[in-house]
Amino acid sequence: MQLTGAQIVIECLKEQGVDTVFGYPGGAILNVYDELYKHSHEIKHVLTSHEQGASHAADGYARTTGRVGVCFATSGPGATNLVTGIATAYMDSVPMVAITCNVGVSLLGKDSFQEIDIAGITTPITKHNFIVKDITKLAGTIRRAFRIAQKGRPGPVLVDIPKDVTSNKTEFKPVDVEQEQQSTEEITDEAVERAVKMIGKSKKPYLFVGGGAVISGASRELLEFVEKVQLPVADSLMGKGAFDGNHELYTGMLGMHGTKTSNYGVSECDLLIAVGVRFSDRVTGNARKFAKNAKILQFDIDPAEINKNIITDAHIIGDIKDILARLNQELEQQEHQEWIAKIMEYKEKYPLKYADAGLSGPYIIEEIYRQTGGDAIMVTEVGQHQMWAAQYYKYKQPRTLISSGGLGTMGYGLGAAIGAQMANPHKQVINIAGDGCFRMNMNEIATAVREKLPLIQVVVNNHVLGMVRQWQTLFYEQHYSATVLNDSVDFVKLAEAMGATAYRANTREEFAEAFAKAMDSDMPVLIDCMIDSDDKVWPMVAPGNAISEAFDEGDINNR
16 A cells, blocks of 8 residues: 555554654654644554653653664654663663654755754764654564564664655555564573582672663563572662562672672672673773672673673573573582572661751651552652662562663653553552753653653752752862752742642652652642751762772761
């Protein structure tokens, strides 16, 4: 059948099972939006307040479901406004397809109105991107974009379509799209055998789990592996929920703001088993001193991550779920009672702790955990509140902490929370923001209100850029350059002006009451929480130091 390019775009989205698209229209993409209007009963379009919000919403949708998130933008500034969201998805291996439309083919390269080389701009931050100048190649390109976004290590793909291609016609043949299967062909018997021998010889093994285990859906296999090998477990920010945060062998996050238990344990272990991690500098601290007593055994689907930041002694390339399943078949039951007892002593001696009076970030997170029973989808911006959300909320399931890890994108959270809530209408979605981050995307409250989303926006308001101020306090002689937000912005009034319900909390009791009301609401609720400007995230590892040198406020006072 003969279809226009715009019709082909919509038909290809339907083939892929896309039910929600986030975007913002404009002149170059009007043909696609006109066709989308005719299929609104099949594909829901969420009009965000800003294109960056659309990209973050597609990201949040993808992270909570494992499916490809889709966003639309027009040419020029519309397309460039997606860039930060695309880069965020790229750093955290999130499957996304961004569809932009450009000026007509004859106008390309002539500095035409709202023309931009978005394919060139996004080349370093996508798995692949395309500009489709020939309508006969459009359907095949879109299908290929979805395959690339999902296959192997996931990531974003951009498809740029000139406007005349969306109006031209060609023959279109629908296809049945098969679910993309992750490849396990690189898992060799030799690699599995070597790993089994290394694990069997270890007296003090430790497991470090990251986002790859979440993406793979390997939680069941991971639990079986841990209980068979009997070893303590630390995770990265991206790995939260892959292993139950309530399990007795779980010791907390590893790295700059990891627990002392995890940092000390990894520094003392004789075998570190790294599962779906990329050894970020925020995890390793001084790489030359990282796990220096241990052999490193790494499992990852991406060969590029092997020996990139930390040199391994052995590795297995493949899907994490399949790697662990193979190992669970080969491994015999093990015991490491003495080693685990030592780690449990650390766990008892070095618990996470905070002031027992006054409203604070850690209290807010723990109260949210108490009221939700650990069953919410937690979304965060970036900064102190992000670390408190990682430390004090116990994640029982994967895909329940949604946060910008690799890029550290302030302004990410509210858009991502909208995507998460659209994908999970029966779950409670909560976005945790600092007041600095919230300023960057608070316009998306209007989107949440328009869509009648029951998400809760918590603003941890210390009137400063908290994490930067913490560094200025500890390492820059308290030179608070450009980090004090001493203006009169009233987030409660702003939220109410956009149609949301809003509360202000100055005490623990006020927050608990406000949050309980928010949980009963079927519309967006904002809670503005006033905390001290000098509250800090503890423990911490100073830049350039080993993670074994983690310190907290007590260590500073005892010097």
